[in-house]
Amino acid sequence: MLDLPTEFIEKYQQLLGEEEAQKLVASLQTESKKAYRINSLKFKQKTPKSTDQPVPDIPHAYYGEVSSQDPEWVSGSVYSQDPAAMFPAYIAKVEPGENVLDLCAAPGGKTTALSEALKNKGLLVANEISATRVKALRENLERFGISNALITNNDSEALAKKFPNFFDTILVDAPCSGEGMFRKNPDAITYWSQDYVLTCAERQKDILTEAVKMLKPNGKLIYSTCTFSPEEDEAIVLWLVEKYGMTIEKANHVVSEKVSYGNPSFINSDLEDLKKTLRFWPQDNLGEGQFAAILRMPDEEVEVKSKKKKKQKNRKGLTNEEKGFVKKVLDHFNLPESLQNWEENACVRQDHVFIPAINPSELKGLKIVNNGVELGLLKKNRFEPGHQLAEVLGQVDQENVVELDSSEDYKKYLHGETLRVKTELRGFILVAREGFIFSFGKVTGNGVLKNFYPKGLRILKDE
Numbered sequence: 001m002l003d004l005p006t007e008f009i010e011k012y013q014q015l016l017g018e019e020e021a022q023k024l025v026a027s028l029q030t031e032s033k034k035a036y037r038i039n040s041l042k043f044k045q046k047t048p049k050s051t052d053q054p055v056p057d058i059p060h061a062y063y064g065e066v067s068s069q070d071p072e073w074v075s076g077s078v079y080s081q082d083p084a085a086m087f088p089a090y091i092a093k094v095e096p097g098e099n100v101l102d103l104c105a106a107p108g109g110k111t112t113a114l115s116e117a118l119k120n121k122g123l124l125v126a127n128e129i130s131a132t133r134v135k136a137l138r139e140n141l142e143r144f145g146i147s148n149a150l151i152t153n154n155d156s157e158a159l160a161k162k163f164p165n166f167f168d169t170i171l172v173d174a175p176c177s178g179e180g181m182f183r184k185n186p187d188a189i190t191y192w193s194q195d196y197v198l199t200c201a202e203r204q205k206d207i208l209t210e211a212v213k214m215l216k217p218n219g220k221l222i223y224s225t226c227t228f229s230p231e232e233d234e235a236i237v238l239w240l241v242e243k244y245g246m247t248i249e250k251a252n253h254v255v256s257e258k259v260s261y262g263n264p265s266f267i268n269s270d271l272e273d274l275k276k277t278l279r280f281w282p283q284d285n286l287g288e289g290q291f292a293a294i295l296r297m298p299d300e301e302v303e304v305k306s307k308k309k310k311k312q313k314n315r316k317g318l319t320n321e322e323k324g325f326v327k328k329v330l331d332h333f334n335l336p337e338s339l340q341n342w343e344e345n346a347c348v349r350q351d352h353v354f355i356p357a358i359n360p361s362e363l364k365g366l367k368i369v370n371n372g373v374e375l376g377l378l379k380k381n382r383f384e385p386g387h388q389l390a391e392v393l394g395q396v397d398q399e400n401v402v403e404l405d406s407s408e409d410y411k412k413y414l415h416g417e418t419l420r421v422k423t424e425l426r427g428f429i430l431v432a433r434e435g436f437i438f439s440f441g442k443v444t445g446n447g448v449l450k451n452f453y454p455k456g457l458r459i460l461k462d463e
């Protein structure tokens, strides 16, 4: 039984009326809804899990649970996500080729959805301020096989200096008081207070002030929170409208009756357009609490002080000999479109071969966690493919694959063990379970499968 603060209950009695507030409080005492999205960049290989109960409006999303040890998850073919949290990226309606920023991105639920919409074309900058949380963001994007992402670990000010008037779409899924997460994460109740709500609202304005500087004229801002408090929802949208002349757009493709709309009277405003914003209440039985709005910048640039761009240095490409080593490995696999020009685009830095999403010389001063696709490592007279490459190759059909046909072998591989396999294949191969490619491996002459599943991802035996 959740122990909700009296001040919280009274606040929503005032805003919603006795009856609706009672429904909200009762729904918070029930179990949270679990769901997952299928990765559309990979699911042509195989349709994972049951698809009986679709999440309304969201393509390829279903109610149900996925464990982080299931091959569907390990291979990045699905992402577990609260159904309501699927909407902010969905309403962004991102098109392949755009420059997109997810400013508060970890662990990456919305980033993975944005990256699917981009179809590996254009640029996705995924930023997270917390050095701990950015690791999960990197792992999730890697599993999804995303090749056009730059992952950064900066505050919004540092990013705004690098990318003035640059993005077509920016998602700010802001840190908030988390009221919508009370039943999923009861810890959020312990630090809730009305003062905390107001502190969050100030932080949201600080983050958005920087976000706006990075939008192109006429660019789109998606603002979302997982809280009900109007101070962090309608009031922030009103602030953006009044301060920057932004306009609120309706998400025409959201039609489910389980989705509610913003309410200007919550903040004593008469701005009718606030009714175009989206609200998700747990008592409506879709998922957890969420708020989302689409805002459009006016067709003029926000003036931003930025340093003059220095002439870009050419990146350090591969020598013909190095290309030969890489080619020798890549020739055994079918390459997705995003890797087809790898010889022209690959760079090398401290023996790491990668295809950058953005020229590294443009990124001085930022904390870069990953830039594009790491193909692998140059060793003495050979090339060893990296894990991210395996996940990218998993987006297309492959023949050079060893399927682990028992769950015991699969578990052993995830633990990092070496296996003996029956296969005619030799050298670097992709490893799959139930058709889901999730790692590289190397088969030696006597049929021993050497383990290339990264140490940092290995699952301990007693997990």
Ligand SMILES: C[S@@+](CC[C@H](N)C(=O)[O-])C[C@H]1O[C@@H](n2cnc3c(N)ncnc32)[C@H](O)[C@@H]1O
Pocket (backbone or CB within 6 Å): 085, 103, 104, 105, 106, 107, 108, 109, 110, 111, 127, 128, 129, 130, 133, 154, 155, 156, 173, 174, 175, 176, 207
């Ligand atoms: C609601 S969570 C994001 C969830 C994520 N979008 C997803 O769907 O998986 C908000 C994130 O913002 C980060 N954050 C907090 N302060 C920030 C700031 N000043 N600038 C950027 N991110 C910030 C938090 O560390 C947290 O990871």
